[in-house]
Amino acid sequence: MNTVETVLVVLMLGAVTGIAARYLRAIPLPLIQIALGALISWPRQGLHIAFDPELFLLLFIPPLLFADGWRIPKREFFKLYKPILRLALGLVLVTVLGLGWLIHWMIPTMPLTVAFALAAVVSPTDAVAVSAITRNLGMPPKTMHILEGESMLNDASGLVALKFAVAFTLTGLFSWTGVAREFAWVAVGGLAVGVGLGWGFAWLRDVVTRRVGDVAATQMVMLILLLPFAAYMLGERLGVSGILAAVAAGFATNYADLQRGDFIAERMQTAGAWAMIESAFNGAIFLLLGLQLPSILASMAGSEYPGWQLAGYVLAICAALLLLRWGWLQLAVQGSLLKAHLEGKMVRGPSRLLNLASTLAGIRGAVTLAGALSVPLVMSDGRTPFPARDLLIFLATGTIIVTLVLASVGLPLILRRLPEVADPLEAREEREARLAACRAAIASLALDPDRPEARDPDWVTQYQEAVGRLTQDYRRRIGLLGDDGEGATPEARAESPEAQRQRNERYLMELELRLACLHIERDTLYAERHAHRINDESLRSLVAELDLSEISLIKRLKVARKTAEAAPPPAAADRER
CATH class of the missing domain: 1.10.287 (Helix Hairpins)
Known part of the structure; x- marks a missing residue:
């Protein structure tokens, strides 16, 4: 099967499994796709794909991270930057050092530098997997924003740590100063490339659409879809983080979109195109992971480690990851979350259940698999095999599977026990924005006496009749919006609970x-x-x-x-x- 046929089959299976998941609600879609990928590739005559990590990162990761950067609420992201950075940077460092020593102690045959490489591979959470598992489970919005922000930024820190662990294994040279300098260049440079490319595209788009209007909506949508690939490739060519470049380009493009309220066709086409791409690429990622699973298991079939011991290593690594994450959330993040709650930035304060849910939401996914498979085959001499490479890939893959299963089973049970907020901050803000829009529309209907048409009595009569109908409709909408919460009138707020209940029932009806x-x-x-x-x-x-x-x-x-x-x-x- 050639490359084109393989891509078409993977996309088709992604769509089919998405439909099947509607009937198998008890099983999360990513697990269905991984199982199907493993099933169709297991026989000797099954579907086998040579996995190229660099090509995988280029084709699938940039558009998904761009979409996450484009979608995530920027206000909440910057308000919660402290817990996000503590998870994206601090937790990765703690995981690489702590888990690396544990792996080396547990598997003495694995060199310490390779153990650090494995810890770096499994340290970043995966934005795609986090969104796929938690999207419809009722995760509190602010907690979800923290998890998304963490998973978008910790890819860079985890991959930089992997790069230095591999380099140390190959050369035996290591420098903390070099690590800090390289990380600063990779992170800051990647963000700068993404922001620059995003704003440059936004300026060029404004120049074009100022002349032709919304006629070029389809062409602009096509260019937006290509933007994350351009950001990723430019970042990698300059030696900075292409992943952060794609995320930053999504941020910048979303900011520019705030000034383009008149371009309805472009906005609707963009939303539809991204929804389709996210669905297709999410499915392809997990299917490809499943397609690699049989070959990864086969590579360990003749190893010195029995199956039960390999399974024990995977479970021990996952348990250590969860304990490190839980401890870091308790010690370094809970204070920031409590402060954000007291300042009104979070509806819910930190709790044990929410902390446990955030711990289980540390899912590993596509970036972990791509990082593991990017480890070189041989040492610098070109002949000596890279030590414990097959074991590293197997343990990383096992970690992905176990964290996915734990999150799929545990998160629904935990989130179901979290108290629901009847009227969250976002709903109140949305209602107030609707009220402001209706009032502004009514104010704009006032007749300007300086208009030439105002001298014609027939025209004024028709205008007043039209304004009366529009004003009545807008006042009816204001009444509906004001029936609830802070938008209610003082008389409504002074009503008895029974009267409020009856008004709510009328509103609902x-x-x-x-x-x-x-x-x-x-x-x-x-x-x-x-x-x-x-x-x-x-x-x-x-x-x-x-x-x-x-x-x-x-x-x-x-x-x-x-x-x-x-x-x-x-x-x-x-x-x-």
Whole structure:
């Protein structure tokens, strides 16, 4: 099977497993994909792919990290930079040193420098795996932001540590000063390359779209999709972190997008394109991991270590990783999280359950596998095999599998026990923003007496009628938005709990009716198309408007239902009345 056929098969299997996961909700999608990859490659005539770590990192990691950098809320990221940096830098250093010595003590035949290399390989968490496992489990948003920020930044620190551990093994030379200097150059240089390329692209895009408008939306989306690859390749060519360059390019592009509110077609096409790429590439990564699993196991079949001993090594390494992570969260991160909670930056303060969930969320994934397979085959002389390379790859792969399984099983059990916040900060902020937008729209409807049309009484009459209808609709929306929480009027806040409950029920009923009406509208539009009363283009345009309205209604409905569930039951006296 040639490369093109292999890529098509992997993408097809990624889509099929994504559909299958809808019916197998008890099993996380990454585990299904790993198992399927291992199954189809296990027979001697199965699908076998020669894994090139550099090509793997170039094709799959940059777009996914770019998307994470583009999506992650920047305000929360910078507010929580202290715990993120302590995890991304401090925890990696502690893991490399502590776990490296433990591995060397546990496996004396593995040289200390190779043990440090293995510890460096398994030290970074994986942004793709973290998002894939925790996305729909109800992880508190701020904790999720910390985990995403950690996994985006610790790739650079882990790979730099791996680079120096391998270099020390090959040459026997090591310098702490050189390590610090190299890390600063790799990290700062990678961020600078990404930011520079992102802002440069944003400037060029503004120049073009200022002339042609939204007509070039499709071409701009294509260039945005190529941007993470350009950032990664330029960073690697300059000797800095291509991974951080891709993340920083996503950051910069998202900031530039804040000034492009008028380009609706480009924004919607970009969102759809990234959703498809993330789904396809996430599936491909875990499928490729599964495809490599049989060959990695086969490489250890004739080794000096029995199977039970290898399994024990993997479990011991995973236990040490979890203990180091749990201890570091307790000692170095809990203080920052508590301070952030007291300052109002986090809804929940640190707790034992949340700390345990953050510990299990330290999932290893694609970067760990690529780092392990990037270890050279031979020493500097070109003849001597690199010591314990097969064992290093096997232990790294086992660590990926075990951390994925532990997170898949443990996180749902833990997160289910965390208390839910009925009205989180993001929901209140969103409601206030909607209120501000409605009030600004009403204010903009005031008639300017200096307009030439204002001298025509007929035009003024028509304008006032249109303004009246629009104002009524906006005031109705303001009333709905103000029915809840801080947006309520003083009279509403002074109501009895029973009156508030009845208003919440009316609000919830109106939202449900609006949603039902949207479904009726959509069915009617499709019926009109079946009757050939409208064409396909009109159908797509009208349905897109309804889809956007439905998304907004569903979000408001979720918040309203959470508020209704969290409301206390009416008192006995209220029920009697």
